[in-house]
Amino acid sequence: MREAYHEELASISDDLVEMANLVGSAISLATTALLDADLQLAESVISADERVDDLQRDLENRAIAVLARQQPVATDLRIVVTSLRMSADLERAGDLAQHVAKLARMRYPERAVPRDLRRTVLEMGQLAQRLMAQAAEVVISQDVDAGLQMEKDDDRMDELHRMVFQHLMDEKWQHGVETAVDVALVGRYYERFADHAVSVARCVVFLVTGEHVDELPADGFT
Amino acid sequence: MREAYHEELASISDDLVEMANLVGSAISLATTALLDADLQLAESVISADERVDDLQRDLENRAIAVLARQQPVATDLRIVVTSLRMSADLERAGDLAQHVAKLARMRYPERAVPRDLRRTVLEMGQLAQRLMAQAAEVVISQDVDAGLQMEKDDDRMDELHRMVFQHLMDEKWQHGVETAVDVALVGRYYERFADHAVSVARCVVFLVTGEHVDELPADGFT
Numbered sequence: 001m002r003e004a005y006h007e008e009l010a011s012i013s014d015d016l017v018e019m020a021n022l023v024g025s026a027i028s029l030a031t032t033a034l035l036d037a038d039l040q041l042a043e044s045v046i047s048a049d050e051r052v053d054d055l056q057r058d059l060e061n062r063a064i065a066v067l068a069r070q071q072p073v074a075t076d077l078r079i080v081v082t083s084l085r086m087s088a089d090l091e092r093a094g095d096l097a098q099h100v101a102k103l104a105r106m107r108y109p110e111r112a113v114p115r116d117l118r119r120t121v122l123e124m125g126q127l128a129q130r131l132m133a134q135a136a137e138v139v140i141s142q143d144v145d146a147g148l149q150m151e152k153d154d155d156r157m158d159e160l161h162r163m164v165f166q167h168l169m170d171e172k173w174q175h176g177v178e179t180a181v182d183v184a185l186v187g188r189y190y191e192r193f194a195d196h197a198v199s200v201a202r203c204v205v206f207l208v209t210g211e212h213v214d215e216l217p218a219d220g221f222t
Numbered sequence: 223m224r225e226a227y228h229e230e231l232a233s234i235s236d237d238l239v240e241m242a243n244l245v246g247s248a249i250s251l252a253t254t255a256l257l258d259a260d261l262q263l264a265e266s267v268i269s270a271d272e273r274v275d276d277l278q279r280d281l282e283n284r285a286i287a288v289l290a291r292q293q294p295v296a297t298d299l300r301i302v303v304t305s306l307r308m309s310a311d312l313e314r315a316g317d318l319a320q321h322v323a324k325l326a327r328m329r330y331p332e333r334a335v336p337r338d339l340r341r342t343v344l345e346m347g348q349l350a351q352r353l354m355a356q357a358a359e360v361v362i363s364q365d366v367d368a369g370l371q372m373e374k375d376d377d378r379m380d381e382l383h384r385m386v387f388q389h390l391m392d393e394k395w396q397h398g399v400e401t402a403v404d405v406a407l408v409g410r411y412y413e414r415f416a417d418h419a420v421s422v423a424r425c426v427v428f429l430v431t432g433e434h435v436d437e438l439p440a441d442g443f444t
Contacts, residue, residue: 057434063303064299064300064303067289067299067303068295068296068299071293073290074290077286077289077290078286081285081286081289081303081306084303084306084307085306085310088307088310165403168399168400168403169399169400169403173399176399177390177391177395177398177399177402178390178391180399180402180403181387181390181391181402181403181406184403184406184407185406185407185410188407188410212279
């Protein structure tokens, strides 16, 4: 009985890692689709999100089943409840990757991101993927230091987000309003995506240490 | 013992209603601050969000305490787990109201929203508040029909969101890039806020009927 129970907890954790891997690769592919105006890739990212949604629903049902059947207390109870929150973060991150892909699709065959912002957007995409890979690692390793380190890496995302806005607001901006709006939204999608990755790591830190990491505002400059 | 338990469940529900009322009034005040460039009002919305965050943290701790001490099963278990999700929606909606207020503050003494979009933004703000008031009502009444009706009211928000975008993208747009980006983000804040209100109602519908309402994509046109 107890063994089946710990297997159940382990399988919930496996699903969180799978979700993180899926949305990490979704944001990476969506970034490529966006920068290269690759319609087929965009479509594949958009349809792949269903798998993430299914995993989340399934994880939720199993978490509730564990609560009902096993009635965990103390740490185990917190693990189950926190996994619900982590899965909600990951599902939402998947939606954001999908939004990036949908923008690529909407502007196809044009490229939504002008040449002078490609490098910044590419870095945001790579950083988003890396943060999500780190989140998956932290779920596996329960490594508090690695979790806290992610807060610092996320600072770089905020910096990139700010850079994108400064660029848009510059008087020399010459790509028009539509592109400015596209880029502003994309910037926000990456920033939010990174925030969900950091939130997953924060959940692990909380589980291990019992202490809440102070949440930073979602975007300090708006 | 059982009575204390049901009191605990009722108090969790009371807190959800209080959170919904707070964020409903926050979005309304933030809209006024935004449209009137009222700095003092914006500041008060920004600092009031702390109360919502406190309520959420407190609710979470009590929900976990109920799970540990009372070990609810079946419907009671679902009520507790779903209240965690509803409180996360409400906390996030509070952040979005705060984002609207922060934009008002950032542009002060200018007005972030140009004259020709004031009416649309005002309607978005009023609709956002109304949807949140309805969500609070649905939490109290557990009225499935009222919950489902909110999906239709939310369609109007999506329509307004689309109108804002069409307006921005119009060749006749003459307010420049900065204002376009501001308005695009504000449009998204309202749309997301409404989505969180609808999500709260969906949780109630699920609790009462046991059936998931199919979630619509967060924004169908990006």
